[in-house]
Amino acid sequence: MGDLKPLKLYNTRTHIVETFSPLFDDEVRVYVCGLTPSGEAHLGHARSFLFFDVLRRYLEHRGYRVTYVQNVTDIDDRSIATARERGKTYREIVDANYASFKNSMRRLGVREPDREPYATHYVPQIQAMIRSLIAKGHAYAVRDGIYYAVRTFPTYGSLSRRNVEELEAGARIEIGEHKRDPLDFAVWKFAKDGEPSWPFDPYGAGRPGWHIECSAMTRELLDPPGIGFDIHGGGADLIFPHHENEIAQSEPLMRHPPMANVWVHGGLLLFDSRKMSKSLGNFEPLSALLERHDPQAIRLLFLQTGYRKVMNFTEESVSAARVVLERLKKTYRSLQPAGASVSRANGDTLLDRVAAALDDDMNTAVALAEVLQAQAPSRDAFERSLALLGIAPDATWLVESQATLPADFIQRLATALAGEVELDGVSAEQAVERIIASRREARECRDWKRSDRLRDALATCGVDLHDTKEGTTWSVA
Ligand SMILES: [Zn+2]
Numbered sequence: 001m002g003d004l005k006p007l008k009l010y011n012t013r014t015h016i017v018e019t020f021s022p023l024f025d026d027e028v029r030v031y032v033c034g035l036t037p038s039g040e041a042h043l044g045h046a047r048s049f050l051f052f053d054v055l056r057r058y059l060e061h062r063g064y065r066v067t068y069v070q071n072v073t074d075i076d077d078r079s080i081a082t083a084r085e086r087g088k089t090y091r092e093i094v095d096a097n098y099a100s101f102k103n104s105m106r107r108l109g110v111r112e113p114d115r116e117p118y119a120t121h122y123v124p125q126i127q128a129m130i131r132s133l134i135a136k137g138h139a140y141a142v143r144d145g146i147y148y149a150v151r152t153f154p155t156y157g158s159l160s161r162r163n164v165e166e167l168e169a170g171a172r173i174e175i176g177e178h179k180r181d182p183l184d185f186a187v188w189k190f191a192k193d194g195e196p197s198w199p200f201d202p203y204g205a206g207r208p209g210w211h212i213e214c215s216a217m218t219r220e221l222l223d224p225p226g227i228g229f230d231i232h233g234g235g236a237d238l239i240f241p242h243h244e245n246e247i248a249q250s251e252p253l254m255r256h257p258p259m260a261n262v263w264v265h266g267g268l269l270l271f272d273s274r275k276m277s278k279s280l281g282n283f284e285p286l287s288a289l290l291e292r293h294d295p296q297a298i299r300l301l302f303l304q305t306g307y308r309k310v311m312n313f314t315e316e317s318v319s320a321a322r323v324v325l326e327r328l329k330k331t332y333r334s335l336q337p338a339g340a341s342v343s344r345a346n347g348d349t350l351l352d353r354v355a356a357a358l359d360d361d362m363n364t365a366v367a368l369a370e371v372l373q374a375q376a377p378s379r380d381a382f383e384r385s386l387a388l389l390g391i392a393p394d395a396t397w398l399v400e401s402q403a404t405l406p407a408d409f410i411q412r413l414a415t416a417l418a419g420e421v422e423l424d425g426v427s428a429e430q431a432v433e434r435i436i437a438s439r440r441e442a443r444e445c446r447d448w449k450r451s452d453r454l455r456d457a458l459a460t461c462g463v464d465l466h467d468t469k470e471g472t473t474w475s476v477a
Contacts, residue, residue: 004062007359010308012239012263013159017361022230023261027065029222030056031260033214033234033242034070034116037097038079038090040285042276043298043313044269045101046108048235050299051266051307051362053110053390055233058358061388069221070113071214072098074120075207080195090196104286107295109390115221119213123198126208126216130187130200132253139187141203142178146188148211151181153248159263160240185245187212211245218250218259225255232260236268236308267305270312296391297321300328303364303389319466323473327372328386329397335379350377354385364389405429405476409461416457420450432463436472439465 006019022028032052035041049070059066072094079090086093105112119126130146133139138152150156150164157164164183171182179186186209191197197205208216222229234243243263251257268275271282290298301321305311350370357366371385383393405428406412413431414423421438423431435454442450455465459477466473 005356005359007058007062008361009262009264010361011261012265013258013260015161018262020262022064023228026063028059028067028231029229030059030066030068030231030233031214031218031222031229032068032070032113032232033238034072034113035098035101036073036076036078036210037094037101038073038076038082040097040287041101041104042283042286043271043289044235044276046104046110046286046298047269047302047311048233048266049105049110050108050302050390051364052233052264054303054358054364054388055231055264055362056111057388057390058355058362061355067115067222068113069115069117069217071217072116072118073210073213074098074118075196076210077189100285100287104290107290108299109295109392111390117217117221119208119217120198122213122217122220123208125220126212127188127198127200129212129216129219129249129253133187133249136252138249138252140180141188142180143190144176144178145186145190145206145209146203147179147184148187148245148249149181150183150185150248153252156183156248157244159244159247162240162244185209185211185241187249211242212249214242214246215249215259218246219253223254223259226253227256228254228258229260231262231264233264233266236265239263239265266307267309267311270310272314273312293318294322294325297325299389299391300324300368303368306365307362316467319473320468322466322475323468324368324372328391329393331372331374332379332382332393332397333400335376335382337379348381350374350381350385351388354388358388405432406462412461413457416460417454420453420457432458432474436465436474440472 008017009020010017030052032049035045052068056066056068074094075090079093083090083093130139133148134141134146137149139146139148157167168183173179173182188200188203188206188208190204190206195207197207199205218229218232219226232243247259250259270276274280274282276283297318298321301313301318302311304321304324353370354367357363357370360366367389371382371389374382374385377385386393409428410423410426410431413435417423421435423434426434435458439451439454442454458465458474462477464475464477466475
């Protein structure tokens, strides 16, 4: 590790930015809560997993041997309900959504986890943990399941800085639940008729609760001695109750808490300033979104925003990221290929600057800015810096994008515009520029209808407009 500068990371557990150091030598064990594929993944998931992908790459760059585990919650109430609605098995629902998610992750350049444990493959470990919790008085069985007794864990709420008394006031027991305290949560749910289940003597067949899965799998895969692992990650929406509950289940059974030395959480993602949800009608599956947008542009967009911040996704923001992507490609094309006589010092400087930005609580925005401002590094150094951010130039980066408009473009555009803009005697490219200028005038007059009409006319003819701070650019769809 030698002369490396320290890596600083914000630790949700201690609520401060700390110098990261692994528990053992140069080995870093990371657990990130994975997808519950009862539904389709969305862009919020992508943001979180993409950040942990960059963190993992950077830890490896620093010379650590990283073990990255990301679980799959392949059984839950919703997958059972969805299966019933659609006349399928929960396994079919989960497998289809998970395969789609994995494909999206590949497209975004997110590497595969080292271990990808499915909850249903760890039922014996989950049950062993539940038995231990019951034996120690932290869990109890009632008619509908086995619950964790939150009041038996005195530091409950410390991760999320919540006060148990206040939580108690806001909690209630739902119909059909037989828990003793509204704060208690299920570690095992007894099966109702027709539900998938696993035998559990002497308590009763059923399925695990969500929180206990992570506690059991982290213990089995990362921390068999019960002395803790390095980094536990997830989206900020998991801090409470999921991560609080994981801690409450794991720590009473450990030889040496805490469960995880550092807790790292990615910020939430909003869509046009709203949470994405099916009920709001703004839900778009990740797979569909990646059909509309270049996955590398999406990646850049995430990198431009601090990982802990709430991020607002808009069509304009992704258009701006596309412009940044084009800038990167242009720089790449202008660089000398590897092997050419380029000062190595330049390249090392770039890599050092990118690393310095990441040392500062993974400031990917500054890291990306360093790459964009780089003064003629070698192509090799440029690639290594991009690789730290998970961006891999492919063959298309070397090809100047040829905006080829079809021969009948002007004719089609004239029809779409119905004479609204004069197009006589101009080339196809000039026509596009003319529409952009007309649209700019319309926007200056706050004539949004006309502005949209012009944009739509171009879109029907296969030209997309991208509004950025620097002005409007266009591309052939
Ligand atoms: Zn978890």
